[in-house]
Amino acid sequence: MTDQFIGSLLPLFVAVPLLFAGVSVILRRRMLDRVLIVAIPVLVLASAIALMIHHGETPVLASAIGSYEGGIAIPFVSDTLTAVMLATTGLATAASCWFLTASGEDRVRFVPALALMLMSGVNGALLTGDLFNLFVFVEVMLLPSYALIAVTGTWRRLGISRMFVIVNLVTSAILVMGVGLVYGSAGTVNLAALAGRAGEDPQVALAVTVVLLALAIKAGVVPVHGWMPRAYPGTSAGIMALFSALHTKVALYAIFRIYFTAFAPGGPAGAAGGTLTTPAHHGTATTVAVVIAVVVLATMVLGALGSLGESRFRGVMAFQMIAGVGHILIGVAIASPAAVAAGLFYLIHHVVTMASLLTTAGAVEQTYGTGILGKLSGLLHRDRLAAVVVALGLLSLAGLPPTSGLWAKLGLALSVVEPAGAGGNPAWYAPVFLTAIVLASVATLVALQRLWGRSFAGEPLRLYRPVLADGSRDRGPEEAVPDSVRIPGRLLAPGVMMIGVSVLLFIFAGTLMPFIETAAAGLFETGPYVEAVLGGGIG
């Protein structure tokens, strides 16, 4: 197969899930729906892995939609980073959708179709090489999300989820304003054509920063994170797993892609097409870099500290997600190839671990009728398997073996202390970042110990609120929990699978690392990316 042919297949990542969303709406067969919402993400995962391997030969594939000339056409671009992201989100989507079928939420009207539409938008956002198109795909991603919250929530959740909708709409407005400013200042919204421009021109830098701000809100970066730990636990567990794997991670990917392409912080060597970034205006880029560093440090530490104060299982997880966003963005703050690779590995680890913990939390809620830490206790004595999954998940979040968390945290710590990256980071970076990583880890450890102690350890559980036959919870007083009640295996299965993946990542990290390093290197050497997009639009 020629590269041209494979490039022209890229839009299928968007088209196939969308097509089957339509099939699901029209046919409305339960079995078909159940197969589709797991099989399509698995298919995406498999094709993404194939793509990842293919990128060993051809670093960048670009396809100009409609065969317009490069620079005018809306391009779909894939490099190793894109393929790694597609694979990660595909895997997490498969696990979350599997949980949705187990918890029965897939029976709710249109949920399978909406999940597939969401996936289509995510793939599009990952593949597009055009800022305005990114905005469009983010909207394609968000609209099914609003509907997913509305149809799977309860009345109370519906009220809370309004915040999710409003925050995201305001953010979208900021994003589209940023895109407008980029067009006004740079004359293009094609990412390849923007390569290195923000490092040269303060106007473009400001415009790109507005785009980055909008993405930061969507990712849940600290000064603008407030909505996330409030909105996410308000959705159901399966939906929260889906959103946490997709929404924030797409925003993070876009931050990586746009920041490294537009600012080219790797210095002259990394600048696009061999043109040198003139150091004349380097001041703007340096200011942006310092702001990012401060924000990232705050995100790590405050996210971890915030999880200390939560009283619900998934509330703790929501704050851990923010801490995770901070860790992942260390790659952007340090801006050395090693740091970016470590950040990307952390991203994969975080998606996998979160999917496992959130689906298991959902299984607990579904069985015992509550996710409140004080009300759960001693689950260790009842549900051994769930306890093992959660214990491994917590170890993974804290960064301890035998899970992917160890390599993720270790990689970050090592990349922080290594001699400065190409940009020449200030001397205070290494000690401050290292302190923040340790501080965040300690806070995380304390928070997770608290979570473990108040849910799985302790007195055996006595009271619970059983789930009624029609799927709703008993609204009466709590009942004594019968001995026979256990978390069903079908609810635990997705969590077990994902924590298995985390352990596999621990063992086979060496197999994955070359791909991640290639992906990180691709962000610094934007030359091939630019050439593939602008050089020859593939007809």
Place this chain on the structure above:
Amino acid sequence: MLDSTFVLAITVGVLTTAGVWLLQQRDMVRAIFGLTLISHSANLLLLASGVPGWRHEPLMDGTTVAEAADPLPQAFVLTAIVISMATTILMLALAVIGRNDDQERAPTVSDHDEPDEPDDRPSHPPAGQNDSQPDIQPGGRTASRPEIEPEIQREDQQGVDRA
């Protein structure tokens, strides 16, 4: 001084300000109006990113490149308008189901922290009853705006319900 750029800039500013102010209101419908204003200001900003002055239609044979407007921002705005129309409709749907925040306290997380009762049932009926209307809880929707007194009563009642 009052050229079109100036007018556009002021309009964008005024629309955004008004939109942000409306977003601070507790009522969902007002928040929707606020978002509409903000998306309008975003659209104007997109238009301004092209050539702000009056230009001819960017049609292939009708105008020369020198006279034609930049079509790209117009395409952006068209797309953005369609998207914001869809989201507005969706939010209006959200506004009429569930609670009426004009008269009632909007649900907060502390309510949510308090267990999954008394309100925690699927907003959507489970399978098999998909086509029936979800029942709307008492007080969830009121046709007219009652005075302050009923509001207090309703809040009291809620408190009793929850206790």
